Amino acid sequence: MIKLASPHISDHAIEKVGEILRSGNLVQGEYVRAFETQLEEYLKIDHVVVVSSGTAALHLSMVALGIGPGDEVIVPAFTFPATANAVALVGAKPVFVDINLDDFCINPALIDAAITPMTKAIMPVHEFGQSADMDPILEIARKHELFVIEDAACALGTEFQGKKAGTLGDLGCFSFHPRKAITTGEGGVVATNDSGLARKISALRNHGMENNMRKIDFPYAGFNYRMTEFQAVLGIYQLRDLEKFIDQRTMQAKAYDDMFIEAEWISTPKIFPDRRHVYQTYHLIVERNYSRDNIIKTLKKKGIETNIGAYFVPATKYYSENSSFLGTLFKNSKQSFLNGIALPVGTHLSAMDIKKIANKLISCAE
Ligand SMILES: *Cc1c(COP(=O)(O)O)cnc(C)c1O
16 A cells, blocks of 8 residues: 555664653653754744644644634635634634635635634645745735734745745744654644744743743643653654655655646646745645545555545534534635545655556546
């Protein structure tokens, strides 16, 4: 079976994880801080707080910004449900906006109409490792004095006009789940240039605790969203390989693009000259009269694992019962969900595998 994704963890990293496990210093030591410093350098940002998951990063962002009951946050209708869940979990209302079909990210032209006096923030998602169109989003946010929280869970290394995704808004959230380009098992990070927010998030991650000149106090009701030392050291080794992983994914994406040129029923991901796509997921759209589910089943029989790319969140059970979006069509989000397929990419695949996957998919049309 060719797997959709499979993390690549070096023997070196495994050795180092073992060393930490044997040392007994499992939490709150030097490796979490070292991982943070390296991420700050990589992202070219002032502050980074590593946490236990991408969802924890999103949740902490909401809490740190004081978003809660009575507030609204604008989110794309096509994403992983964790984006909207972070908003719902603090008692605020996610307001769904449709996406563009060319980047699978929120359509900035539709944001203005979704803004109400209750709107507090816009949460664009850099879906599949492609950057959202950030210029108009930041412009709208400035105009209406809204926060921008980037869900960059899939987008470590993604760039918009030469700047790293996740560093353009007030807060950027990343994930280190095994499906992402680098992994710590479970893990996440919040990035920001705001030292006040960084301090608050750092306290909220650790029971709300602050340590001022050795005087410990608890100014917030916090969580335990800490990352362990052995996860952080794994992250340090993974980060060293990140650019290599991205280069390989980019080559694989190019190979898929080339192989699908003749297949008119397949739309491949668009390349924008001012954005860097890291292909956390290679997501394509098949024409309406092809059943995505049948294609996934057929490929599985041929030994290839593929998957749904992301979800049409307003139609999931929770949001269809707990939010009103009647009257909005979300045409592109629906189509991306119903006709979207994620193909395998990653270090576990050879050039031959990519050819085989592409050929088997093309033969689904026959
Ligand atoms: C993976 C993902 C998340 C959640 O990250 P976890 O680390 O699994 O909690 C959130 N948003 C998006 C867009 C994701 O792809």
